[in-house]
Amino acid sequence: MFGTYFLLSTVCLVICDVFLFSIPKLLSLFLEFIEDQEAPSWHGYFYAFAMFLLACLQTLFEQRYMYMCLVLGLRLKTAVTGLVYRKILVMSNASRKTATVGEIVNLVSVDVQKLMDLIIYFNGTWLAPIRIIICFVFLWQLLGPSALASIAVFLFLLPLNFVITKKRSQFQVCFMTHKDERAKLINAVLSNIKVIKLHGWEKTFMEKVIGIRKQELQALKKSQILFSQMVCFSFAPFQIAFVMFAVYTLVDNTHVLDAQKAFVSLTLINILNTAHSFLPFSINAAVQCSISAHILVQASITIRNGTFCWSKETSPCLRSIDLTVPQGSLLAVVGQVGAGKSSLLSALLGELEKTDGSYVPQQAWIQNASVEDNILFGKEMDETWFNRVIDACALQPDLESFPAGQKSEIGEKGINISGGQKQRVNLARAVYQKASIYLLDDPLSAVDAHVGQHIFEHVLGPNGLLKDKTRVLVTHTINILPQVDNIVFLVDGMISETGSYEKLLQKNEAFAEFLHSHVAAEEKAGTGLPAYLKATGLPLCAYIILLFTCQQAVSFSRGYWLSVWTDDPVYNGTQQHSELRVGVFGALGVVQGLFVSTAAVLLGGVLASHKLFLQLLRNVARSPMVFFEQTPIGNLLNRFSKEMDAIDSVIPDKLKSLLGFLFNLLEIYIVIIVATPKAAMAIVPLTVLYAAFQHFYVSTSCQLRRVEAASRSPIYSHIAETFQGSSVIRAYKDQERFISKNNFLVDQNQRICFPGAVADRWLATNLEFLGNGIVLFAALFVAMGRTHLSPGTAGFSISYALQITGVLNWMVRSWTEIENNIVSVERVREYWRTPKEAPWTQNGKLQDQVWLTEGRIEFRNYSLRYRPNLELALKHINLTINGQEKIGITGRTGAGKSTLAVGLLRLVEAAEGAILIDGLDIAQLGLHDLRTKITVIPQDPVLFSGSLRMNLDPLNQYTDADIWTALELTQLKSFVADLPDQLEYQCADQGENLSTGQKQLVCLARAVLRKAKILILDEATAAIDLETDLQIQSTLRTQFKDSTVLTIAHRINTIMDCDRILVLEDGRIAEFDTLEHLIAQKGLFYSLMEESGLA
Secondary structure (H helix, E strand, O other): OHHHHHHHHHHHHHHHHHHHHHHHHHHHHHHHHHHOOOOOHHHHHHHHHHHHHHHHHHHHHHHHHHHHHHHHHHHHHHHHHHHHHHHHHHOOHHHHHOOOHHHHHHHHHHHHHHHHHHHHHOOHHHHHHHHHHHHHHHHHHHHHHHHHHHHHHHHHHHHHHHHHHHHHHHHHHHHHHHHHHHHHHHHHHHHOHHHHHHHOOHHHHHHHHHHHHHHHHHHHHHHHHHHHHHHHHHHHHHHHHHHHHHHHHHHOOOOOOOHHHHHHHHHHHHHHHHHHHHHHHHHHHHHHHHHHHHHHHHOOOOOOOOOOEOOOOOOOOOOOOOOOOOOOOOOOOOOOOOOOHHHHHHHHOOOOEOOOOOOOOOOOOOOOOEHHHHHHOOOOOOHHHHHHHHHHOOOHHHHHHOOOHHHOEOOHHHOOOOHHHHHHHHHHHHHHOOOOEEEEEOOOOOOOHHHHHHHHHHHHOOOOOOOOOEEEEEOOOHHHHHHOOOEEEEEOOEEEEEEOHHHHHHHOOHHHHHHHHOOOOOOOOOOHHHHHHHHHOHHHHHHHHHHHHHHHHHHHHHHHHHHHHHOOOEEOOEEOOHHHHHHHHHHHHHHHHHOOOHHHHHHHHHHHHHHHHHHHHHHHHOOOHHHHHHOOHHHHHHHHHHHHHHHHHHHHHHHHHHHHHHHHHHHHHHHHHHHOHHHHHHHHHHHHHHHHHHHHHHHHHHHHHHHHHHHHHHHHHHHHHHHHHHHHHHHOOOHHHHHHHHHHHHHHHHHHHHHHHHHHHHHHHHHHHHHHHHHHHHHHHHHHOOOOOOHHHHHHHHHHHOOHHHHHHHHHHHHHHHHHHHHHHHHHHHOOOOOOOOOOOOOOOOOOOOOOOOOOEEEEEEEEOOOOOOOOOEEEEEEEEOOOOEEEEEOOOOOOHHHHHHHHOOOOOOOEEEEEEOOEEHHHOOHHHHHOOEEEEOOOOOOOOEEHHHHHOOOOOOOHHHHHHHHHHOOOHHHHHOOOOHHHOEEOHHHOOOOHHHHHHHHHHHHHHHOOOEEEEEOOOOOOOHHHHHHHHHHHHHHOOOOEEEEEOOOHHHHOOOOEEEEEEOOEEEEEEOHHHHHHHOOHHHHHHHHOOOO
């Protein structure tokens, strides 16, 4: 299907070229008519209309070709994205270690785009040489052997072009490599931002990202400089024309360079230049596609059978496993740290590579075919509850209409019931489960208004079946909003307002506007380009404009000089002053080359990109934790990958093209009006119509681009979730549902892409017709005024007018691409306005002060809430912890144990009250001043892709001896000593080549290295066995005997030797005393001991 469609598009392009080469022949006949004053006037009008007709046919076939290529590109993008997603679902652990979410996002955002680009440019690799050959044949017919000079110039330029292209591809490979490294690191930072903030490592990781970014931009800069040298070949028309005309006139004095030969030759040379220029773009697209295809193929790693191991490079971690688990039995897996407990579970889930033996799973699959089975979904039948659910969901009338009532077969995919019935069956299934939390994605959308009201009253509303449950309802049903408790109003993925219906109406802000208009507030268009130009620098922008102006002024002078040359009188079969004409013509071309501005534009783009990226990185790093909890990681990855790719490469290139074509268009207008002033009567209205078309299109296209960009983020989020949870998805055998969701998200994205592609073709077709109209009027006015127009002036005007369709076409494409891609600047700048956490450092606050020498902590009426509209998570905490005291913190799940650490490190600021450390209010300190003095070992151990040394000492503060001592104290020395590269051993992303227990021990070793005065262990030993746990506790007692230690634990035995124990319940202090007193009280702590089997 792809091949046939592409072949049809190629046929359209070939037909387009037939019309393209017919136009110079008509121009030759038209100029003959101008020279021949005896020829009938209708000949001129006929040639004018014939050129117009051929140009219009050329436009139609070219735009048909572009449309078919874009459609094919969308299909290819869908197919490749689907293949990449399916690959994620079957990736083994060895595969996951060689890839990250950032790299996968790069695959489906950047690399797939390169494949789409190749479809448009591929035909240029073979069609451009054919165009070049045809041009040389026509030039030979006009100028005879002198055309060989043009071939010599071309053959000199062509290999030079290829050499530069090859060199540029090397820089491009380097650029893409660094881009992937940056994406990988940014993904790691965003995924583990909480740990980074807890340790105050933001600056360190920002420096790592910026270091890679600088290498990336250095490669881009070199690539752009080479590209600007390639663009210098856009002066090939002048170079070819100069050599060819010089040889033609100077070798033989009898050769007369008249208007027909000169300007038809220039028209052919322009076609030649288009083909010549298109060739490097085509080759570049092929190179880029080759690199991207290589990256895509690399992702295709095959899982091989064998004894279980984490990867083919490592020794087996499970050998000769023979395991049977009887149905209904409980199997406990125990062992020392690194014994292979997690590996065994991974083996059962198919996560390890197999080298011998086989694993046969026992699958239990139930097909829910009837209405009843669909609602029960495997649960026992409760007739009373079932009937209540049926009535509440308004399904009773439907069941009565079905042949077998609730036993009726629904059919595959609900094919024989309506969308509303399917929606209500889905809702009934959810209600029947009696869950605690309900997430409801617009369940009222597919039902009638009265049915929707019934469902809201009987299921979702204040008196419905779910009235005591937590319900999160996504809805577009405006009339039910007054009856809900709270409303969260979202704008572009972020919470804009939160509160009750009345409160939001009183505020009269975004929600009220939404309510009145039923549409979300649109993004302000046009803010991206000024921001981009400001980042480039206004002096550089002014310099670029000056270069373009001078370049085009010299170009006009060169064309005008050629028209004067061709009008020179002929005496005795020769033209006078040929040497002077050739010399000035050549000098003007050289001067024009001095004003080449491509390099300035592209390097200005690199400068702007660097500034925008730094601002984005700094603002995201300075955002509080609540921002990361509310913003999907896919949105952030989209900004750092797809949007930055547009700012890096697309915008500078299209801005360079736009400026070039804009100044070229102005030159063409000046030429036509100078030759035939009456043509202004046609040019002015056609230009107004041109602007109207473009304005109408741009307003539509920009909104489509914004919606498309918004629809892209859920794809990246879904890919990130799948990549991280592929083991769970496979364990539940739920791959098909996730694939369907991915297909749905990609289809949603493509539905928005397609109208954008069609609108682009609509605009290009209409504007080229307008350009063809300008050619028609220019030719008609020349034909009408041929009695007082010289052939040179006529040829000058018409040959320039013939360029206008191509100029308008490419100008529109460049402008459209800028308008569409400048949204990337707007989307990046969105995160400049996010809330910022407190300053990292407070200048002068701790100057000449030695702070945190005791480790005394005092909570004064301290309360904390995670969001402004949520309940307090900690309520009026008052307690004092003495320096060097060892405090155990316990309580049931959700009591507020970890929240206490969150407040102490100011991940969330206090709702009221204060925390004092060594008598200093921590709210007055810079966040890094505070966090670098406190060591935290979080619940989930976090390691980054990189060496073991880097993970132990990210700031590079300690010696090897210090690190080995810390490893010895945490029982890791022998393990690390046995690793291939010891401290330089490369940890996989998220430390996937270490067990959970080993990762926890590495985090403990990191804490031992810092030896802070305050240590917080947040369930730090929950992932290791009891014997190792006791060893670690002993190490902590000796190494942190002079520190204040807060140990948060569910396992009571880990805090039995603490000086005092804090027991929390519902965010309040339930008990706080020594172990002996708590046992004697026989209160909450004693009951927790009983539950743990210790009492």
